[in-house]
Amino acid sequence: MILEKMSRDYGVDRNIWAGKIISNVIELRWGVKLKKTRIYEILNELNLSVQKAHRNYANVSQEQQKTFILSLKKIGI
Numbered sequence: 001m002i003l004e005k006m007s008r009d010y011g012v013d014r015n016i017w018a019g020k021i022i023s024n025v026i027e028l029r030w031g032v033k034l035k036k037t038r039i040y041e042i043l044n045e046l047n048l049s050v051q052k053a054h055r056n057y058a059n060v061s062q063e064q065q066k067t068f069i070l071s072l073k074k075i076g077i
Contacts, residue, residue, distance in 0.1 A: 001022075001025070001026075002017045002022060002048075007021055007025070010025045010028075010029070012024075012025065019036035019037075019039040019040050019050075020036050022039045023035065023036055023038075023039050
């Protein structure tokens with residue numbers, strides 16, 4: 001589920017897979033209740049890393065950022 005689909009494919013209004021979101025989707029889709037901590041244990045057992053989203057503006061190249069935005073506009077995003 002989390003390797004092949006986006007959270008939005010399951011009706012989530014975010015583009016991230018957080019423990020609570022994964023737990024909610026599993027419960028809604030399969031009726032299985034799992035605590036957020038168990039979700040993280042399962043991810044660890046599958047050798048999947050948990051990564052936190054963060055903003056890091058200090059390393060941003062203004063030129064690369066402009067190029068990226070233009071490329072998104074060209075493909076209609």
